[in-house]
Amino acid sequence: xxxxRDPVRTSDDLVMPFATRLNxxxxxxxxxxxxxxxxxxxxxxxxVVSVALGEAIVLAALLGSALKFDGQxxxxxxxxxxxGLLVADYMAxxxxxxxxxxxPESATAIADAPExxxxxxxxxxxxxxxxxxxxxxxxxxxxxxxxxxxxxxxxEAAHTYxxxxxxxxxxxxxxxxxxxxxxxxxxxAGGLMIQQVARTGGMTAAPTASDEERDASLEGExxxxxxxxxxxxxxxxxxxxxxxxxxxxxLLYRLFHEEGVTQRTATPxxxxxxxxxxRLLGYLQGFDAAALADLRDESGALSAxxxxxxxxxxxxxxxxxx
Numbered sequence: 120x121x122x123x124r125d126p127v128r129t130s131d132d133l134v135m136p137f138a139t140r141l142n143x144x145x146x147x148x149x150x151x152x153x154x155x156x157x158x159x160x161x162x163x164x165x166x167v168v169s170v171a172l173g174e175a176i177v178l179a180a181l182l183g184s185a186l187k188f189d190g191q192x193x194x195x196x197x198x199x200x201x202x203g204l205l206v207a208d209y210m211a212x213x214x215x216x217x218x219x220x221x222x223p224e225s226a227t228a229i230a231d232a233p234e235x236x237x238x239x240x241x242x243x244x245x246x247x248x249x250x251x252x253x254x255x256x257x258x259x260x261x262x263x264x265x266x267x268x269x270x271x272x273x274x275e276a277a278h279t280y281x282x283x284x285x286x287x288x289x290x291x292x293x294x295x296x297x298x299x300x301x302x303x304x305x306x307x308a309g310g311l312m313i314q315q316v317a318r319t320g321g322m323t324a325a326p327t328a329s330d331e332e333r334d335a336s337l338e339g340e341x342x343x344x345x346x347x348x349x350x351x352x353x354x355x356x357x358x359x360x361x362x363x364x365x366x367x368x369x370l371l372y373r374l375f376h377e378e379g380v381t382q383r384t385a386t387p388x389x390x391x392x393x394x395x396x397x398r399l400l401g402y403l404q405g406f407d408a409a410a411l412a413d414l415r416d417e418s419g420a421l422s423a424x425x426x427x428x429x430x431x432x433x434x435x436x437x438x439x440x441x
Contacts (some may be wrong), residue, residue: 133385134184134213135367140379142344146313146352148367149180150360154390155295156306158217161429165223166297167230168202169306171240172219173295174273175207177310179217181291182251182277183209184386190255198268200245201225205273214391216427241270249276281314288315288340290349294357309360313352315345348378392428399423399432 131152138145155176159169175194183192186209193208207217229242245268252263266280274293281289292311297304351374359370371380403411403421414421421434 130363130366132388133367134180134388135371135385136184136383137371137375138381138383139348139375140381142342142348142378143316144313144345144348144378145316146311147181147184148312148371149177149184149308149310149388150367151177151180151308151388152305152363154215154388155308157390158215159306162218164219164221165226165230167236167239167243168219168221168226170236170295171202171243171273172205172207172217173306173308174240174293175205176215176217177293177295177308178273178277178291179207179209180215180388181310181312183211184213186211186253188255190253193250193252193254195250195252196244196247196268196273197250198245198247200243200247201229202243202245203247205244210391210393213386213388214393215388216390216392218426220426237272237275240272244268244270244273246270249273249280251280288345288349289313290352292352292355292360294360296357296361298361298363300363307361307363311352311355311360313348315340315342348375351375351378392425392430394425394428394430394432396432399425400434403434 131150132154133150135148135150136145137148151173155173158176159173162169164172175196179192179194182194186192189211191208191210193206195207196205197203201222202219203222204220205217206219207215209215226243229239232239232242234242247268248265249268250263250265252261254261264280264284266276266283268276271279274291277291278289281287290311290313293308294310295306295308298307299305355370355374359365367385368382371382374380403423406414411421416422419435422431423434424431
């Protein structure tokens with residue numbers, strides 16, 4: 120079997136869906152370069168926080184790109200750790216943004232500790248929850264899935280979510296790191312997600328079965344085909360997920376060519392905040408004069424900073440605020 124020739128070399132800021140013909144596994148590969156560097160570089164986060172936010176952005180891209188409509192997926196944590204709030208969202212067809220609320224001193228202490236990256240992130244997050252919200256827009260109802268965060272990483276929590284809520288065998292690999300290129304270190308990130316498509320769906324155990332029995336009976340989890348491709352996906356190295364010289368097409372072929380991998384059209388991804396001066400102005404106009412007076416500086420102007428992109432908006436008396 121000859122290796123396919125890449126029709127167009129597009130290695131960065133994309134999500135590429137794929138499927139395997141032999142065993143009915145579907146998946147997505149995310150590769151982020153300038154996009155994730157732009158988002159993470161807007162804030163002076165400790166590196167351990169930037170890695171966690173980068174991981175959240177990759178997860179948002181992996182999950183949000185599966186939407187079958189022009190909606191939004193919001194991934195958010197709320198915990199008791201130094202990284203108390205983490206938000207990453209995906210707006211179809213490929214707009215990403217994210218920010219973190221952190222106690223810098225505590226995060227720096229964790230970053231300097233002699234621990235594994237996974238242990239550091241688990242301590243950084245602490246205990247709380249991870250929420251995944253799908254907003255179809257318009258008059259359609261939102262859907263939200265919540266999973267507990269119990270001193271674990273975001274990727275581990277995502278695995279728990281798919282096991283408990285989606286009930287599909289799932290494997291997710293995520294890597295985030297600084298990469299030296301063109302005389303500077305820049306952030307890069309990547310992710311791989313595969314799922315065994317359920318034949319009949321759901322759990323096979325009786326409703327009265329114990330939690331352990333239900334866990335053991337997840338349909339398709341013990342299939343020989345699934346275990347084989349799960350092991351293949353598990354061989355992916357972190358550097359392969361972020362390597363700008365390794366095309367996504369080539370990585371998928373390297374991993375799954377014996378499974379008959381079929382790549383689908385990649386979706387380009389962009390870092391794009393949805394803040395605007397007009398939107399913020401409308402928000403401020405909802406406050407009464409007394410509340411606005413407390414927010415004004417010595418010159419009588421109002422300033423507000425977008426948490427996502429760090430853009431500062433300034434409003435004076437001629438803007439119609441108060």
